[in-house]
Amino acid sequence: MSAPELAPKGFVPNAAQVADGFAGAVGNTPLIRLRRASEATGCEILGKAEFMQPGGSVKDRAGLGIILDAEQRGQLIPGEPGIVVEGTAGNTGIGLTLVANARGYQSIIVVPHTQSREKLDFLRMIGADLRLVDPKPLRDPGHYVNTSRRIAEELAAEGKRVIWANQFGNLANAAFHEATTGPEIWTQTAGRIDAFTCACGTGGTLTGVARALKAKNPKVRVVLADPMGSGMYSWxxxxxxxxxxxxxxxxxxxxxxxxxxxxxxxxxxxDAVQVDDPTALEQIYDLLLHEGISIGGSAGINVAAAIAVARQMGPGHTIVTILCDGGARYQSKLFNPEFLREKGLPTPPWLA
Incomplete structure (x- = not known):
């Protein structure tokens, strides 16, 4: 068999695509047809492969958008000392730290110590000043978001050039998705998209993509995917x-x-749909075992929600969702039979 015959179906080399550093490599991730979900529903279910971002998750977009916005506002100046502070479950901290490294800034990242060991180790590896805190409710001053804001305020009072990234309230987050992720999806589907579903952490991805798609076609159905334990479905x-x-x-x-x-x-x-952990885990394990696609927990919620929306809409529709990050960042939890058994959850059949 000749070399051209070995190339994947539809493969076209793109010799013109040379990214300008980390920032230039963010975005333009492919859409992947999820074969089993599509066949089960009679719809085209497509996952945007954000695990292929240079920092490994969709949060690279938020990190880049927030820092570029801060530079445009003069809060950070490329080539001069600056500090980026944020409270995060991990992935935004990774994205912010990598962008900060590339642009010459320091980063201080506050994370609950209960987050996956893999994300915490990665943050240390890439040079973040990692501050671990106990998990507490948002109203508590010790909550990771409140702690990060306080650190930023203290540094500013010392005269340091610092920003508090504030991913939950900083509208540059959604604006970057509106400018990049949404238009990419519209172009990649040639405008043939009937629904988009996505979970909400900060709301940046969901809101930004929703606005971009609705601007092109107000009939595109946008559905929030929510895990149990969250109040956004109810809201x-x-x-x-x-x-x-x-x-x-x-x-x-x-x-x-x-x-x-x-x-x-x-x-x-x-609209919104609610997804429980066993349903999300079923999709995570099924995609890995049968399609070779490794995704994390939030992506499992998204895929399960896309299937639910496809069944609501009926065959013949195109639904896009976000594959937020890869499963390797959750090996100690999602792929740890002991952890899963303690939670009363199903284990990967090949590890059980």
């Missing part, structure tokens, strides 16, 4: 934040407060 459905149950997923769902990015984009969201 979309009833206007009241009411959380029930719990979830092992990290970085998505809000139990008590609506993030500023999501609140600002409420008009672009049509």
């Amino acid at each position: 979309i459905k009833t206007g009241e934040v009411k959380a029930e149950g719990n979830s092992i997923t990290e970085g998505i769902g809000q139990a008590s407060a609506v993030p500023g990015n999501l609140e600002h984009g409420r008009a672009a969201i049509d």
